[in-house]
Amino acid sequence: MKKFAVVLAGCGVYDGAEIHEATLSMYQIKKQGAEYELFAPDIEQHHVINHLTGDEMKEKRNVMVEAARIARGNLKPLADFNAQNFDAILFPGGFGVAKNLSSFAFDGPDCKVNPDTEKAIKAMHKAGKPIGALCISPVLVAKILGDVELTIGQDKDTAGAVEKMGANHKSTGHGEVVIDAKNNLYTTPCYMLDANIVEIGEGAENIVRAILKTLY
């Protein structure tokens, strides 16, 4: 049975992992006959957003502790990730990717990537294993690998930023997956478009299918 590592950036679209993208990715991995383990970096969140108002809250939360809400307690520190134990790695989206796993939300193309995240992506890339990235997560891969082909949907500013980091951006619609065969990289826009939850399900279904196709 093929095994995915799924990396969560917290719990909640505005300061963590996008919950629908994370849940529907896990659902599709299992539904398509593979299995998964969940990971998150053991770091403090950049900040905490009240998801009702959009305001910053005067709180501190830990990315791994909050991601454990999506994982029902069953996840590991990303520092313990070992590429040898996995057939693929998948990054759901959410602002946590651009605030916790990297500083893309604040620094754009000049962002820094969380060291555990960078290490995991580099290890999978070096091993020639598939990397999947939903929504805003492709910015991580663009920053680390530079010359790759990917999609972040249709947003011109974000597309411009990933091109500044050396990537080749392809504009996509709901559920479409861009496959960079040379780098074994799979990307799909999800909530980077104005999407509903069924369209998120399509994106998750299609990216997992594309990855599994390359594994068999």
Place this chain on the structure above:
Amino acid sequence: MKKFAVVLAGCGVYDGAEIHEATLSMYQIKKQGAEYELFAPDIEQHHVINHLTGDEMKEKRNVMVEAARIARGNLKPLADFNAQNFDAILFPGGFGVAKNLSSFAFDGPDCKVNPDTEKAIKAMHKAGKPIGALCISPVLVAKILGDVELTIGQDKDTAGAVEKMGANHKSTGHGEVVIDAKNNLYTTPCYMLDANIVEIGEGAENIVRAILKTLY
């Protein structure tokens, strides 16, 4: 288009709404051609659980503010729920149901139910409209309506507690839905059984289908 109200008890299995059950319910409602609005009571959570360790955290969180993470900000106070505007109401599970929407986790059959929750269930029942409850949520209906037929899976203690509240308990396996046609009540066990995420998807799919079947 038929419209569901989905009631969230927070965000996270141990102190709020179970995230997979909530997300996959929303996904199935939309996938099967209906629409939904999300609600949560504007109350403080009973407590906050570190989902990695299971320990209580010295924090205070609001049920509606945390539920907004699952809702991407788009939900309303349960106090504003009006049964006239909806064709069905659905309660995903999670300990939040037994800690925030009621005191069942602490008081068992002698529990109290949150007034907004009680009002919503009574209004839908009075209107003869379908009530769906996943996982532990059927305890709410047992407490409020008493003489109903339902399932909480196979756990003998919980089954005994709902029978003490006047309900007739049916033991069920993964994805099974108990239909109480007289009360227009639909229940399915989900994570009250030792389930994986695909089995949760089956439960959500089947309960939404059963409810929509009665609406057309």
